[in-house]
Amino acid sequence: MSREIRIATRKSALALWQAEFVKARLEEAHPGLKVSLVPMVSKGDKLLDAPLAKIGGKGLFVKELETALLENEADIAVHSMKDVPMDFPEGLGLYCICEREDPRDAFVSNRFDSLDALPAGSVVGTSSLRRQAQLLARRPDLKIQFLRGNVNTRLAKLDAGEYDAIILAAAGLIRLGFEDRIRSSISVEDSLPAGGQGAVGIECRSADSEIHALLAPLHHRDTAVRVTAERALNKHLNGGCQVPIACYAVLEGEQLWLRGLVGQPDGGQLLRAEARAAVADAEALGVKVADELLELGAGDILKVVYGEAGHP
Numbered sequence: 001m002s003r004e005i006r007i008a009t010r011k012s013a014l015a016l017w018q019a020e021f022v023k024a025r026l027e028e029a030h031p032g033l034k035v036s037l038v039p040m041v042s043k044g045d046k047l048l049d050a051p052l053a054k055i056g057g058k059g060l061f062v063k064e065l066e067t068a069l070l071e072n073e074a075d076i077a078v079h080s081m082k083d084v085p086m087d088f089p090e091g092l093g094l095y096c097i098c099e100r101e102d103p104r105d106a107f108v109s110n111r112f113d114s115l116d117a118l119p120a121g122s123v124v125g126t127s128s129l130r131r132q133a134q135l136l137a138r139r140p141d142l143k144i145q146f147l148r149g150n151v152n153t154r155l156a157k158l159d160a161g162e163y164d165a166i167i168l169a170a171a172g173l174i175r176l177g178f179e180d181r182i183r184s185s186i187s188v189e190d191s192l193p194a195g196g197q198g199a200v201g202i203e204c205r206s207a208d209s210e211i212h213a214l215l216a217p218l219h220h221r222d223t224a225v226r227v228t229a230e231r232a233l234n235k236h237l238n239g240g241c242q243v244p245i246a247c248y249a250v251l252e253g254e255q256l257w258l259r260g261l262v263g264q265p266d267g268g269q270l271l272r273a274e275a276r277a278a279v280a281d282a283e284a285l286g287v288k289v290a291d292e293l294l295e296l297g298a299g300d301i302l303k304v305v306y307g308e309a310g311h312p
């Protein structure tokens, strides 16, 4: 194989880890293949200090990478599936989803072992409305304080004493070698994850069949069907990881079980729905659970959130 594969990637530690992971897997699957990284600074990284929901627009982290693909400056882009918008620009698509890492949220603290061990009034850092809604529903006494930045920055802010605990995706911590910082994993029952959490996906040009074939050994079918159902739910609710929508699918044999949740950011109300369907109906399952959430009143909650975040 004479061709080189160029991977467009953000420069954050997690993005670089994921790009290096895909590079290593590609080299392993295709001995002799040349794979290189094309690091770029994304608009989301430049705006790391502003609340994401307020600067608005899904996929802030993704756009620059897509431009590089369209302008043929790179061949593939590696994404956290949780951050990938539902729709792709003309000429691009998602052609590979790798095996999912731990999908749960993780409780990280230097003083306490778990959420339940936090004294009343403790300060918990997260800027995810999804995490905030579920935390406050269970522990209305907690104070949620805004926390952004990449994984290293967030841990540094915890260590500086600004928070009693912070909540992060377990997957990011594990990938970056910070597994020992996880004091307890929060069950999916207590904190339903964001759609796609823990999974890495690969975007490339739709016409580049040579790349599609090279990516095939990295594709993990079980993860892909689960994430397909989750993304269908998100898409139907016009959601992303910056809104209080959670969803999580698991396989029970050849049957998919999808749970979804929409919550008021203050935890006052959590709407839940779930359903099962055959793997072949993954997308329809996502739409079905989303529709059930809408019937329960999810639209009213999301209208307020989108309004505040400046969405249409």
Ligand SMILES: NCc1[nH]cc(CCC(=O)O)c1CC(=O)O
Pocket (backbone or CB within 6 Å): 014, 080, 081, 082, 083, 167, 168, 169, 170, 171, 172, 196, 197, 198, 199, 200, 241
């Ligand atoms: N929204 C940021 C983001 N996007 C992906 C991950 C890491 C975990 C994953 O792959 O889902 C994180 C950090 C976090 O939420 O703690």
